[in-house]
Every structure is written in C-alpha cells, then in structure tokens.
Amino acid sequence: MIPAAFDYVRPDSVAQAVSALAGAGEDAKVLGGGQSLIPVLRLRLAYPSTLIDVGRLAELRGVHDDGDAIVIGAMTTHHEVMHDALVGEHAPLIAQATETVADPQVRHRGTFGGALAHADPAGDLGAVALALDCEFVATGPSGERRIAAADFFLDYLTTALAPDELLTAVRVPKLGPGWLSHYEKFNRVAQAWSIVAVAALVHRENGSITQARIGLTNMGSTPLRAVAVEHALAGADASGEAVGAAAEHAAEGTAAPSDLSGKSDYREHLARVLTKRAVLAAAGS
Amino acid sequence: MTRINVNVDGISYTDEVEPRTLLVHYLREQLGKIGTVVGCDTSNCGACTVALDGQSVKSCTLLAVQADGGDITTVEGLAAEDGTLHPVQQAFHDHHALQCGFCTPGMMMAVRDLLQDNPDPSEAEIREGIEGNLCRCTGYQNIVRAVQAAAANLSSTGGQS
Numbered sequence A: 001m002i003p004a005a006f007d008y009v010r011p012d013s014v015a016q017a018v019s020a021l022a023g024a025g026e027d028a029k030v031l032g033g034g035q036s037l038i039p040v041l042r043l044r045l046a047y048p049s050t051l052i053d054v055g056r057l058a059e060l061r062g063v064h065d066d067g068d069a070i071v072i073g074a075m076t077t078h079h080e081v082m083h084d085a086l087v088g089e090h091a092p093l094i095a096q097a098t099e100t101v102a103d104p105q106v107r108h109r110g111t112f113g114g115a116l117a118h119a120d121p122a123g124d125l126g127a128v129a130l131a132l133d134c135e136f137v138a139t140g141p142s143g144e145r146r147i148a149a150a151d152f153f154l155d156y157l158t159t160a161l162a163p164d165e166l167l168t169a170v171r172v173p174k175l176g177p178g179w180l181s182h183y184e185k186f187n188r189v190a191q192a193w194s195i196v197a198v199a200a201l202v203h204r205e206n207g208s209i210t211q212a213r214i215g216l217t218n219m220g221s222t223p224l225r226a227v228a229v230e231h232a233l234a235g236a237d238a239s240g241e242a243v244g245a246a247a248e249h250a251a252e253g254t255a256a257p258s259d260l261s262g263k264s265d266y267r268e269h270l271a272r273v274l275t276k277r278a279v280l281a282a283a284g285s
Numbered sequence B: 001m002t003r004i005n006v007n008v009d010g011i012s013y014t015d016e017v018e019p020r021t022l023l024v025h026y027l028r029e030q031l032g033k034i035g036t037v038v039g040c041d042t043s044n045c046g047a048c049t050v051a052l053d054g055q056s057v058k059s060c061t062l063l064a065v066q067a068d069g070g071d072i073t074t075v076e077g078l079a080a081e082d083g084t085l086h087p088v089q090q091a092f093h094d095h096h097a098l099q100c101g102f103c104t105p106g107m108m109m110a111v112r113d114l115l116q117d118n119p120d121p122s123e124a125e126i127r128e129g130i131e132g133n134l135c136r137c138t139g140y141q142n143i144v145r146a147v148q149a150a151a152a153n154l155s156s157t158g159g160q161s
C-alpha cells in the first residue's frame, strides 16, 4: 500500500531537528533509516503528520572513541556498525548481533539508534545494549541527557525518550580485559526476527566465571536481563554442567509472548537452552 | 510536493514528488522503469532491490525523497549500452537461475552488491548474501550456481561490475 500523506522535513543539524520536532506537534515522527517506520506507514498502522528525516545528519553518524566508552552515533547504519573497527575491538557483541539483523539491504539503511528507539522486544540490539550497560544520549529542547539502558526500555515499542527528544548517540562502556561475549539467536527462516535470543557477556578467570551479564531478546514486552542466571553464574565453573545449572534460571521473571512462532512455554525452554549455549560459547568452553 | 534530484541508470532527473511516494513507485510510475518490481507489502521479498549510492536497498522501503541527491542503479542499468549482458545477468541466463523470473531483477541487484563486497564468496556466504531475496520457484540451487559462475567470471575479467 501507499502511506497516508505527511509533510516531510529534512533538517541540516541536530539543533534544527530538535526545533522542528518541537514545532511540528505531537503527531510528528522522527525518520531514521525507515526500515521499521516505512513498513508501518505502508500498512497504515500509523498516520504521522510530519516526518523529520535525521537519517543523513553527519553529526549522528559514525563511531568514535571517548576514553572509557565508544560512542555510536544514532544514525550509524547496521552495515557501518558491523564493519567498524572500534566496535570490533571494544564491543564485538554488537557486531555479532547486528550481523543477524534482517538482511543486507535492510542493514544498508536501518540504523543502530533507529532499532533501539523502535524498541521492538524481538529486535536484537536491545538485549545487547542492556547486557553492555549502554547509556542512551537524548537531545531535546532543554539540552542533552543520558539514560541508562536499564531505564530506557519501558514497554512494547515504548522508550524513555520524550516525544520532543531525539536519540543522538549510544555510549558503550569499554569492557576491561577478561570479558568475553556471544550472541545466540534462534529463528527458523532467513531474515527472520528472533523467536528468542540471548546476549551473553562473561568475565572469565582461571577456568571460572567471575561475573556474567545476560540479555534476553523477545522474552517479554521489553528486552530483559536474566538476573537469576547472572547471580548463579558469579563464581561458577565454566563447565557445561555448572553453566547448564545456572541457565535453568533463564526464564525466571520473564513474560514471554505466545504467537505464531511459539508459545510462551516453548520460549521459556528456548531461553534456558540458548542461555547455556551462549554462555559456553562466550566462555570458550 | 517536494523537489528531488536523482541520477537513475546514468540519467539525471529533477522531479516533484509527494513525500509519501515510495522510491519503487517513483521509478516505475514516474520514470517508467518497470524492470524493478514489487513482490510484497512487508519488505521481505527483495524483488524491488536497486542500488543507491552503490549499496543494495529495498526500493519499496525507501521514500523517493530519501533518495534525493542519490545515484541509483536499477536492473535496467546493468547491461552495457551495446546490449552486452552484465556478468551476473549472463550467469543467470547460462545457469537457468530463474523460472517465472519475478524475483530476478532484485535477485541480480542483490548478487551484484554481494560480489562487490565479497568477490569470492563461499556457498554459505552466497546464501547469506541473498538472504533478503525470496524466490518461490527455483529452490535457489541454480541461483547459487549462477552466483559462483558470475564470481569466477568477474574475477577473471578484473572484477568490473
């Protein structure tokens, strides 16, 4: 179908974009790569009055080093993120998860920040951002603020961004030595969304896991941390048996959806199996 | 209406479009470039794939206004001016990589992009590279063979694509 009519604005700077957003009223929408928004418009599931296209703003693109963190511009495309040297060095978990997003065409246009702002719990990057304890940088009429990943995802397709705020960047803390990671995604056909996926970060020392951070994709209305697994893994052996026992807790505190891809009990089973796989793969055992 | 400037298959155009016009509709209905087709309403099938500034994109999932200033290649721009087929087109022909042909324009544009990034892909990399394109007829086997042939041909002729 053809989207309903809207006005189109393409600001030249973040400052202009913020004032355009403030002036355009509550039915305005930010347009990033359009890889989630345009399908929604085409199906006429949304009727924005104005689209404010920030997709090409140079200020919002690229990755830079900021000492203890790397900063990923919100409009950096999935394709750029996957091939970025800083991401590869400091956050290989992001690169690995991004490779599983959609297909090459969608990754050429879709952006890191657009995917996170969209906040689809089946999206792959939310669980990764949670596990990495990223900080979201939002810019609005009253300036810039930072939002912790733990406070960013509020509900299905709902984030802590105010309607007049733009997501401008995501700060990814650098992990010290000893941290290892793996993203384990389960789906059944090409270019499909995760039925369930697990983002695992583990800190390994002499055969045991000293600390772990586990993010879950599509196990609730937002991405989640598997806190009980994290507790069970702290100090555990990096063996199949110990990791398997810890992974048994993976579905605790989740509220997995039931849909055509699987019922919630099936997703709970997947969460346990995939958590074990992800942690073992990360730990290299 | 919004004014856009685009270069499509080597010709530049300045046009007024409604912001809601999808790139694929602009190409087909305003420029008459009907080689690029629409196969779905969900951004899944890839039949509408074109190259924008050298990268494959789904032209049904892009507004024409987003392509303003861009350089677009469609399947109609693949062959040389004298009609000589592009190596990817020739390989699809030689290896019978199509049956109904509906997926073929987008499939060839995805393959061209894949071979630009990775001139010597493994079979697994080929299947990943065309992940965004669905074919209901061939079962993909002959498409994969055609991509392997095109890769071999392009590398022996110096990779011109």
Ligand SMILES: Cc1cc2nc3c(=O)[nH]c(=O)nc-3n(C[C@H](O)[C@H](O)[C@H](O)COP(=O)(O)OP(=O)(O)OC[C@H]3O[C@@H](n4cnc5c(N)ncnc54)[C@H](O)[C@@H]3O)c2cc1C
Pocket (backbone or CB within 6 Å): A029, A030, A031, A032, A033, A034, A035, A036, A037, A038, A039, A054, A074, A075, A100, A101, A102, A103, A106, A109, A110, A111, A112, A113, A114, A115, A116, A117, A118, A122, A123, A124, A125, A161, A165, A166, A167, A168, A191, A192, A193, A194, B042, B043, B044, B061
């Ligand atoms: C066929 C297909 C398969 C896909 N498969 C997957 C998958 O497997 N895994 C996955 O994670 N994703 C998948 N996606 C989604 C993809 O990752 C999108 O690129 C992403 O969700 C949206 O990014 P975008 O830049 O295109 O955002 P847009 O579509 O432009 O915007 C999405 C939403 O975010 C808002 N927004 C965008 N940028 C900003 C900003 N800077 N500030 C504030 N709000 C903003 C928009 O207003 C909109 O509500 C798929 C998409 C398609 C079409």
Ligand code: FES
Pocket (backbone or CB within 6 Å): B037, B038, B039, B040, B041, B042, B043, B044, B045, B046, B047, B048, B049, B058, B059, B060, B061
């Ligand atoms: S028409 Fe199916 S992806 Fe564009």
Ligand code: FES
Pocket (backbone or CB within 6 Å): B097, B098, B099, B100, B101, B102, B103, B104, B134, B135, B136, B137, B138
């Ligand atoms: S040849 Fe018919 S869809 Fe591919």
